[in-house]
Amino acid sequence: MNTHLNLLIGLAMGLNLIALGSSRLPSLIQVVSAQGMLLGVMPLLLEHEWSWMLLAVVVATVGGKGLVIPGLLRRAMRAANIEREVDPLIGFVPSLLLGAGGTIAAVALSQSLPLLPEHAGLLLVPGAMASVLTGFVLLIGRAKAISQVCGYLILENGIYLFGLLLINSTPLMVEAGVLLDVTVGVFVIGIIVDRIQRAFDSLDTRKLTVLRE
Amino acid sequence: MNTVLDLIFRLAWWLILAPLLPGIINKVKAWVAGRRGPPVLQLYYDLARLWRKSVVMSTLASPGFIIGPAVAWVALLGAVILVPLGPAGAALSFWGDVLLMLYLLALARFCTAWAAMETGSAFEGMGSAREVSYAVLAEAAMVAAMLSLCVQTGSISLATMLAPSAGAGAVLLAAGLFTVLLAENCRVPFDDPNTHLELTMIHEAMILDHSGPPLAVILHGASMKLLLFSVLLTEAVLPMGDLSPFAATGVLLGGVLTVTVGVGLVESLLARFAFRRVPLLLTTAVLLCLFALLVAWKGGAA
Amino acid sequence: MISLLLIFMPLAGAALAAAWPDNRTRPWFLPAVALVHVVLCFWLLVAPPEVAPDAWMGFDPLARAVLPAVSLLFLVCACYGVSYLAVRAERPNRVFVAALLAVLGLLSAGHQARHLGLLWIATEAVTLAAVPLLHFNGTPRAFEATWKYLLVGGTGIALSLLGSFCLGYASLHGGGSGDLTFASLMEQGAGLSRPWVLIAWVLLLVGYGTKMGLAPMHTWKPDAYGEAPGIVGAILAGGVTTVAFTAILRVRAVVGAAGEGVLADRTLLAIGLFSMVVAALFLLGTRDFKRMLAYSSVEHMGILSIGAALGGAGLWAALFHVWSNSLTKGALFLSAGNIRRAAGSASMDEVRGMAMITPRSAAIFVAGMFAVTACPPFGPFFSELALVRAGFGSGHVFVTAMLLGCLLFAFFGISRVVFGIVDGRPRPAMRTGGKRFVETAGVILPPLALLGFSLWLGLFTPPLLREVWEAAVQQLHPAP
Numbered sequence: 001m002n003t004h005l006n007l008l009i010g011l012a013m014g015l016n017l018i019a020l021g022s023s024r025l026p027s028l029i030q031v032v033s034a035q036g037m038l039l040g041v042m043p044l045l046l047e048h049e050w051s052w053m054l055l056a057v058v059v060a061t062v063g064g065k066g067l068v069i070p071g072l073l074r075r076a077m078r079a080a081n082i083e084r085e086v087d088p089l090i091g092f093v094p095s096l097l098l099g100a101g102g103t104i105a106a107v108a109l110s111q112s113l114p115l116l117p118e119h120a121g122l123l124l125v126p127g128a129m130a131s132v133l134t135g136f137v138l139l140i141g142r143a144k145a146i147s148q149v150c151g152y153l154i155l156e157n158g159i160y161l162f163g164l165l166l167i168n169s170t171p172l173m174v175e176a177g178v179l180l181d182v183t184v185g186v187f188v189i190g191i192i193v194d195r196i197q198r199a200f201d202s203l204d205t206r207k208l209t210v211l212r213e
Numbered sequence: 214m215n216t217v218l219d220l221i222f223r224l225a226w227w228l229i230l231a232p233l234l235p236g237i238i239n240k241v242k243a244w245v246a247g248r249r250g251p252p253v254l255q256l257y258y259d260l261a262r263l264w265r266k267s268v269v270m271s272t273l274a275s276p277g278f279i280i281g282p283a284v285a286w287v288a289l290l291g292a293v294i295l296v297p298l299g300p301a302g303a304a305l306s307f308w309g310d311v312l313l314m315l316y317l318l319a320l321a322r323f324c325t326a327w328a329a330m331e332t333g334s335a336f337e338g339m340g341s342a343r344e345v346s347y348a349v350l351a352e353a354a355m356v357a358a359m360l361s362l363c364v365q366t367g368s369i370s371l372a373t374m375l376a377p378s379a380g381a382g383a384v385l386l387a388a389g390l391f392t393v394l395l396a397e398n399c400r401v402p403f404d405d406p407n408t409h410l411e412l413t414m415i416h417e418a419m420i421l422d423h424s425g426p427p428l429a430v431i432l433h434g435a436s437m438k439l440l441l442f443s444v445l446l447t448e449a450v451l452p453m454g455d456l457s458p459f460a461a462t463g464v465l466l467g468g469v470l471t472v473t474v475g476v477g478l479v480e481s482l483l484a485r486f487a488f489r490r491v492p493l494l495l496t497t498a499v500l501l502c503l504f505a506l507l508v509a510w511k512g513g514a515a
Numbered sequence: 516m517i518s519l520l521l522i523f524m525p526l527a528g529a530a531l532a533a534a535w536p537d538n539r540t541r542p543w544f545l546p547a548v549a550l551v552h553v554v555l556c557f558w559l560l561v562a563p564p565e566v567a568p569d570a571w572m573g574f575d576p577l578a579r580a581v582l583p584a585v586s587l588l589f590l591v592c593a594c595y596g597v598s599y600l601a602v603r604a605e606r607p608n609r610v611f612v613a614a615l616l617a618v619l620g621l622l623s624a625g626h627q628a629r630h631l632g633l634l635w636i637a638t639e640a641v642t643l644a645a646v647p648l649l650h651f652n653g654t655p656r657a658f659e660a661t662w663k664y665l666l667v668g669g670t671g672i673a674l675s676l677l678g679s680f681c682l683g684y685a686s687l688h689g690g691g692s693g694d695l696t697f698a699s700l701m702e703q704g705a706g707l708s709r710p711w712v713l714i715a716w717v718l719l720l721v722g723y724g725t726k727m728g729l730a731p732m733h734t735w736k737p738d739a740y741g742e743a744p745g746i747v748g749a750i751l752a753g754g755v756t757t758v759a760f761t762a763i764l765r766v767r768a769v770v771g772a773a774g775e776g777v778l779a780d781r782t783l784l785a786i787g788l789f790s791m792v793v794a795a796l797f798l799l800g801t802r803d804f805k806r807m808l809a810y811s812s813v814e815h816m817g818i819l820s821i822g823a824a825l826g827g828a829g830l831w832a833a834l835f836h837v838w839s840n841s842l843t844k845g846a847l848f849l850s851a852g853n854i855r856r857a858a859g860s861a862s863m864d865e866v867r868g869m870a871m872i873t874p875r876s877a878a879i880f881v882a883g884m885f886a887v888t889a890c891p892p893f894g895p896f897f898s899e900l901a902l903v904r905a906g907f908g909s910g911h912v913f914v915t916a917m918l919l920g921c922l923l924f925a926f927f928g929i930s931r932v933v934f935g936i937v938d939g940r941p942r943p944a945m946r947t948g949g950k951r952f953v954e955t956a957g958v959i960l961p962p963l964a965l966l967g968f969s970l971w972l973g974l975f976t977p978p979l980l981r982e983v984w985e986a987a988v989q990q991l992h993p994a995p
Contacts, residue, residue, distance in 0.1 A: 100500045159677045169693025199655040208659040211738045
């Protein structure tokens with residue numbers, strides 16, 4: 001069980017780096033979608049007894065993170081008619097190096113955090129920290145609104161990974177509530193992105209500079 | 214007597230087998246494109262033809278123009294002697310020979326670049342500059358890959374180092390080494406060997422003005438380098454420790470063939486990357502090898 | 516039972532308002548629901564219900580100390596809202612009214628949440644529900660403000676979720692049963708895993724601090740408060756910041772029970788002082804009177820944070836300050852909204868002489884300015900006096916002195932802007948344009964009422980409220 005889970009988390013961390021290095025928005029959205037589906041499947045590997053509720057949450061997570069949310073993003077991308085992140089604030093190679101450095105630091109730091117024996121060999125904590133850092137780098141370093149939203153989604157994925165540590169104790173109701181909030185949040189973000197596109201005729205957030213002192 | 218036979222056999226493998234690889238690559242590319250393509254033995258014919266021709270040398274060039282390719286070839290020969298052939302081991306093996314191999318490869322590159330700059334032409338200078346700047350990152354990736362093998366097996370001798378990694382580490386290492394292979398041997402997506410536009414050349418630009426036997430030596434050296442990297446990649450990934458000699462040879466040949474066909478497919482299916490994007494790809498190769506190192510280190514610590 | 520009604524009744528009202536077809540009569544939902552909410556809230560204030568220790572939701576002493584203020588603020592703003600939406604009858608108000616009522620219901624849920632997960636869900640829902648309120652004006656500037664609010668606020672909320680998970684893991688690692696109510700976490704006390712508790716504290720402080728508007732996570736506030744309608748600014752500054760403060764207080768109690776109370780207090784002091792300094796500096800330079808209100812809000816959040824770090828007496832003063840700040844900010848935002856409507860701009864460069872164009876709103880604005888900068892006899896003076904006494908009393912002389920210094924600079928900054936707008940002769944273009952905005956009773960009485968409440972709170976703080984705040988302090992700093 002542990003090695004399978006570690007393999008999936010390792011893949012997710014690899015997806016983080018692909019997201020940092022890619023300049024094409026369709027591939028960024030695909031990475032986020034793949035990561036969401038990977039994460040949605042993980043509770044099946046962690047829970048010892050399967051119930052219908054668990055399966056429902058897994059299906060909802062995979063569907064939501066893997067299909068619905070990326071679909072919304074693709075629609076926004078097509079409406080705005082952009083396909084590339086041309087000139088980011090943090091360049092692609094520096095952000096890739098930041099992400100790789102952060103992943104290594106996360107693995108090293110999590111050695112010193114106390115973990116319960118059943119979580120000791122898992123890569124959950126480093127994976128979570130690495131994804132949170134990747135999300136931040138994307139949020140801060142990219143200029144296109146869609147890239148920033150993808151960064152936010154990767155940030156949420158990292159937090160979800162961490163939440164898997166608590167899966168045996170937190171009732172599924174809270175998990176479902178969290179998922180619902182995330183989905184509604186992205187939905188709202190999608191609407192705002194659409195309005196920004198209509199108001200500014202561009203999704204370059206560097207144009208959002210009217211408000212200042 | 215045995216050692217002499219052994220040495221002859223090894224040199225035969227390296228010297229005679231090497232020119233076959235570019236031929237296989239071109240055949241694969243032609244097959245993907247729906248053509249028949251040149252014969253697989255084409256490079257042998259080219260080498261024979263070039264050997265018969267005379268050298269055209271610029272009046273500005275010093276003897277370095279001839280010495281460069283010669284020294285490069287000898288350096289490459291030295292490097293391939295150090296690489297083990299499966300369980301048969303290497304012709305020459307000592308503690309730290311992996312470092313010598315890396316430096317010999319760097320020496321070969323230096324000599325080629327020197328010979329190129331001897332012509333005083335702008336194209337050669339441009340090609341040399343590009344080649345050397347890519348080499349910075351490619352060598353970093355190579356060193357990281359060698360480091361990960363070292364950490365895993367605890368030795369820095371090539372003969373004992375090339376035991377395969379386990380699990381995720383092997384995949385990462387394979388991907389990283391394959392990218393380094395493409396970079397060092399000037400294949401797509403780093404450099405298109407079939408281009409005729411000088412401004413887009415890297416390796417081809419460096420050998421534009423060579424002719425006759427020096428050019429033959431350079432081409433043969435390039436194919437030896439390709440064989441070296443293929444053998445390294447195969448041995449780093451496939452387990453060959455406890456197989457019989459025949460089986461090991463078969464596995465090695467099969468691995469080299471797979472890598473060559475893979476290079477051919479990559480050349481056919483990918484386009485050459487724009488120059489500004491190459492550092493990103495090379496950084497990815499460095500990171501892949503670095504993560505293989507991380508996996509080896511953490512796997513050992515666990 | 517009634518406490519659950521406090522949550523579900525506004526949500527039901529929101530659903531009804533969303534389904535209501537008539538744009539002109541829909542605003543009346545606001546005061547209707549708000550009135551029922553206030554009645555229920557004050558009934559519970561006077562006759563508190565029994566809250567089971569392991570309940571996930573309940574009108575416990577902390578909620579009782581704070582929620583009635585929010586409710587009262589909402590009622591007055593709702594009355595203002597009817598007149599405001601009548602003035603802006605050209606815009607459809609279905610989403611606005613529904614979102615505003617949803618915010619009330621979710622704020623009630625957030626204040627009463629005694630479970631770590633439920634608290635987060637309520638706060639995230641408030642963040643999302645406030646989004647349509649922010650871009651009600653529909654201008655590109657409003658969308659820009661909403662985008663910044665979403666990004667910064669969303670990141671803050673994500674961090675507070677991570678912090679909640681870390682705290683949950685601290686409990687699990689310490690041998691907890693997985694019950695994540697604040698009461699059981701406090702009981703587990705020293706058994707909580709120390710490194711995880713510290714990580715959780717930092718993340719939760721940053722996350723909920725973003726919602727509160729503490730520096731350096733305050734960057735969304737000037738844009739959001741600057742572009743939102745006045746009524747939305749009042750609810751955000753008076754209500755949403757309060758629920759975030761309540762969340763920080765609950766978490767601080769758990770951290771204190773785990774034995775890291777001193778560290779938690781130091782971080783609260785540091786972040787509170789930093790907020791006050793940043794706010795004072797920006798107040799000295801700002802030229803926009805709605806952004807000025809945002810910086811004033813940052814400053815008061817700094818005051819609340821410092822109060823929470825000063826132990827029992829400081830916390831009592833902070834709870835008093837929650838009431839006085841919410842009511843005063845409400846008055847300021849509503850009157851500022853009037854002035855902005857009348858003047859057509861919010862910048863000092865373009866707005867002058869409002870005392871002649873909107874005399875009553877200007878008078879309320881000036882009075883509100885005196886109130887918020889802690890001039891007697893208004894409420895904030897008494898609450899900040901109590902806080903300063905707690906500060907000197909607990910030996911934090913340097914901190915209290917810096918607090919007073921920042922208050923002074925804030926006074927300079929705010930009075931500069933307010934008098935700049937109110938005094939002088941109006942610009943010629945505005946003298947004809949200003950006549951379009953009529954100061955009806957509907958837009959004057961609500962901010963006046965809020966000012967009156969603030970005055971009454973300061974001069975005649977009722978003993979019931981004093982007891983209620985004391986009970987809340989007991990809940991958060993339980994005597995060993």
